[in-house]
Structures are given as structure tokens and as C-alpha cells.
Amino acid sequence: MEKKIKVLVVDDTAIMRNAVTQILQEDPMIQVLGSAKNGLDALDKIKCLRPDVVTLDIDMPVMNGLSAIRHIMIESPVPIVILSSLIRDGSVIFEALRLGVVDFVPKPSTALSMDIDGSKQQITDRIKTAVAMTMENVHRVRLARKWNTTERVERLYKFYPLEYIIVIGTTLSGPNTVIRLLSKLSPTIPATVIVHQEISPKVILSFAREFNEHVPWKVEVAEHGEVVEQGTCYISSNEYSLSIRLNEKGEACLNSGAGTDHPLNLLFSSAASIFRSNTIGILLSGVGDDGAEGFAEIKRKSGTTMVKAVRCCVFPNLTDNAIQKGVVDIAYDDHKLPGTIEALMTNPNLYGKYNE
Numbered sequence: 001m002e003k004k005i006k007v008l009v010v011d012d013t014a015i016m017r018n019a020v021t022q023i024l025q026e027d028p029m030i031q032v033l034g035s036a037k038n039g040l041d042a043l044d045k046i047k048c049l050r051p052d053v054v055t056l057d058i059d060m061p062v063m064n065g066l067s068a069i070r071h072i073m074i075e076s077p078v079p080i081v082i083l084s085s086l087i088r089d090g091s092v093i094f095e096a097l098r099l100g101v102v103d104f105v106p107k108p109s110t111a112l113s114m115d116i117d118g119s120k121q122q123i124t125d126r127i128k129t130a131v132a133m134t135m136e137n138v139h140r141v142r143l144a145r146k147w148n149t150t151e152r153v154e155r156l157y158k159f160y161p162l163e164y165i166i167v168i169g170t171t172l173s174g175p176n177t178v179i180r181l182l183s184k185l186s187p188t189i190p191a192t193v194i195v196h197q198e199i200s201p202k203v204i205l206s207f208a209r210e211f212n213e214h215v216p217w218k219v220e221v222a223e224h225g226e227v228v229e230q231g232t233c234y235i236s237s238n239e240y241s242l243s244i245r246l247n248e249k250g251e252a253c254l255n256s257g258a259g260t261d262h263p264l265n266l267l268f269s270s271a272a273s274i275f276r277s278n279t280i281g282i283l284l285s286g287v288g289d290d291g292a293e294g295f296a297e298i299k300r301k302s303g304t305t306m307v308k309a310v311r312c313c314v315f316p317n318l319t320d321n322a323i324q325k326g327v328v329d330i331a332y333d334d335h336k337l338p339g340t341i342e343a344l345m346t347n348p349n350l351y352g353k354y355n356e
Contacts, residue, residue: 004031005131008051010042010068011035011083012060016107020055020083020123027124039068046076053130055123057107058084058092066092069099073138079130083107083123087202090210097175097207100138100314102130106202129172129287129315137285137314138173141180146213162230164191164345165244165252165275169264169294171198171286173314175207177334178284182215182233184338189345191280193217193233194242194254196267198286201237208235224256238263243270264318268294272301279303280344282337283328286318295327304344306330306337 007024009032011017017035024030033049036042039056040063046054054072058065069080080101086092087106096104103126105119168178174197182193199207205221212219215233220226222236227247234254236242241260244267247253252274260266264283268291272279281298283291285308295305307319309331322328332340 005029005127006031006033006049006052007127008033008042008045008049008054009035010037010039010054010060010065011057012037016057023120023123024055024127026120027127030124030127039063039065039071042068043071043075046072046078051078053079053081053102053127055081055083055127056101058082058086058096066095066099069096069101070140073100073140077135077138079133079135081105081123081126081130087200088206090206090208093203093207094179094210094214098143098179099140100173100176102126102133102172103198104200104203104207106200126172132287132315133173134314134316137312138176141176141183143179143183143214147216160188160230161190162192162228162252164189164278164280165228165271166191166193166280166282166341167244167267167271168193168195168282168284169197169267169286169291169318170195170284171238171288171290171315171318174284174286175199176314177308178235179211179214180334181284181337182211182217182219184335185217186338186342187217187231189342190230191341191345192228192230192252194222194228194244194267194271195233195235196238196242196263197235199235199237201239204235204237211235222254222256225253227251227253242267244274245270246274262290262293264291265294265297269297272298272303275303277302280341281305283307283318283322285313285315287315288317289321291318292322292325292327295322296325299327299329304329306332306340308337309333 038060082104218232222234
């Protein structure tokens with residue numbers, strides 16, 4: 001008999017604790033061990049019950065969710081799925097993802113509302129994925145400062161030309177590594193960055209606005225028809241498709257559409273068709289096998305492909321699959337990726353084979 005996934009439900013309202021518990025108990029693979037009414041209560045019960053996964057609210061008395069995450073990750077590391085109604089609070093969303101939670105899932109407006117039924121599959125799917133998380137590879141991103149718009153323009157933006165496109169693909173827990181990468185990557189390189197990741201469309205705008213304040217890059221949500229610019233990072237949810245095309249003026253722009261089974265393959269292939277050898281494809285932590293075919297297309301156009309090293313991934317499936325398919329040029333730890341990207345801009349032939 002397959003072992004059940006043990007879950008602790010944390011929320012300050014009894015009605016929501018009961019609703020989430022009911023949702024999870026309907027799945028035969030999940031066992032709810034108990035519940036907690038705030039972060040402090042959760043800390044005690046995690047140590048006692050030792051759950052495989054925790055669902056965590058943010059807005060709670062005594063100890064809120066963000067404080068709880070910090071303590072849990074140090075004292076009793078366990079995969080955390082955020083269930084919160086604070087979908088417009090960018091600072092909360094950004095901070096939770098920066099600290100390394102599995103995902104930030106919008107909570108239904110009330111436990112009795114129609115939308116809770118539509119949330120069932122997403123919540124149970126997140127729990128089932130979270131249990132496979134490699135906790136020793138979860139690290140909070142350390143950010144030294146915030147950047148205001150005036151400072152960014154005056155010190156960094158000198159109207160550099162756009163020569164390269166950096167296309168990044170990731171799924172659950174990927175935003176954590178994306179934040180780390182953009183905080184270390186110079187915005188003066190002649191490139192634009194496109195990030196396709198697993199994040200709810202309901203929180204992506206709030207997340208991007210807060211993200212924009214913490215890195216020297218200009219961070220925006222990808223919008224259909226927008227012309228890509230140097231020094232800008234465009235973020236998109238993989239619930240939709242995203243590709244690169246040329247507009248009537250011959251400018252590279254974003255093309256969004258309905259969801260597809262392999263959005264990373266589409267993004268990578270379309271970028272390579274336009275930027276050709278000046279395409280850099282990157283796969284980070286993630287679940288599934290998407291991206292390898294797109295990587296193959298980048299290599300056919302003489303671009304460069306790189307991945308976060310498997311040994312460092314929270315979820316290794318995406319990167320390991322691409323390596324096994326023989327379509328990866330470079331595999332490095334987080335801290336080496338920014339410097340490697342910048343080196344490629346000055347010496348495209350520096351990396352010609354799989355390196356780890």
C-alpha cells in the first residue's frame with residue numbers, strides 16, 4: 001500500500017481549516033495529521049507531528065505566516081504551500097517566494113464560495129508535488145538593498161543595444177532562483193530576459209511590481225505585443241503560452257496565447273528562430289520534461305543552453321531530462337550562472353560542451 005502524504009493545515013479561521021482539511025482528505029493519497037491556528041502553534045505541531053507538507057496562511061495573529069516560514073526553514077525544514085487571500089500584496093508574495101516556499105496559491109474568498117471547488121485540484125496537486133522537494137537545496141535569497149527608479153536610470157541604463165535574448169524556464173519553487181539570478185546579473189549586458197515560470201496569474205502582477213524594486217533590472221509582466229527591450233526582464237505564468245515573434249516593423253515582441261502542454265519548448269524555439277546564435281536558454285529547478293526540445297532548437301541555431309546543476313535543484317526533473325537528452329552546454333551552481341551569462345556576451349565560444 002502506497003504511503004500517504006502527511007499534511008498539517010495552518011489557518012487562523014476554523015472554517016477555512018475545516019474546508020482545506022476536507023479538500024485534502026478527499027484524496028486517497030493525502031492524510032491530514034492535524035491543524036494549527038497560527039505560526040507559533042504550527043511550529044510546535046510540526047516538531048511533534050512531523051508532516052511531509054504544510055499548508056500555511058499568511059495573515060494570522062500571534063505569529064504570521066512569513067515569520068513562521070523563517071522559523072520553520074531553520075528549525076524544522078518542510079515543504080510549505082502558501083494558501084492566502086493576500087494576492088495584491090506584492091511584498092508578501094515576493095517575500096514568501098524569496099524564502100523558498102513551494103508556491104503561493106490564492107485562497108478562495110470564503111470557505112463556502114464557488115471558487116473553492118475550482119481550487120481543489122490545484123491545492124492537492126501542489127501537495128503531491130511538494131512532497132518530492134529536496135529541502136537541503138532550499139535557500140532564501142539574500143538581498144542587500146532596494147532600487148528606486150531614478151537611481152536605476154541614472155546609474156545603470158545607458159541605452160545599451162539589444163543583441164541577446166535570455167529565455168528562462170522553471171516550474172514550482174523556480175521564482176526563488178530567478179530572484180537570486182536577477183539580483184546578481186548586470187542589467188548593462190546587451191540582453192533582454194524572458195522568464196516563463198509556474199506562478200498564479202492572480203499574483204503575478206503584484207509579484208513583478210515588488211520584484212522590480214529589489215533588483216537592478218526593470219521587471220515587468222509579459223504583455224502581448226510588447227516590444228522587448230534591453231535591461232528588462234519579462235515574467236509570464238506558464239498557465240499561458242508565450243513566444244517571440246517579429247512585428248510589422250521587424251522588432252522582436254512578445255506573443256501570448258492560450259495554455260499549452262509544453263510552453264517552454266515553444267518559448268525556447270521561437271526565441272532561437274529570431275535571435276539564432278544570440279539565444280541563451282536556461283532551465284532551472286522544475287517538475288516535468290518540458291524544455292529539452294526547445295533546447296535542441298537553440299543548439300541547432302548555434303545558441304547556448306545552460307541549466308542549474310541537478311545536485312542543486314529543489315526539483316531536478318527539468319534539468320536532468322535536458323542533460324540526459326544531450327542538449328545542455330553548461331550546468332552550474334546558482335552562484336556561477338550570472339558570471340557565465342555575462343562571459344558569453346564577450347566570448348560566445350567560451351563554452352562549447354557540457355560543463356559541470
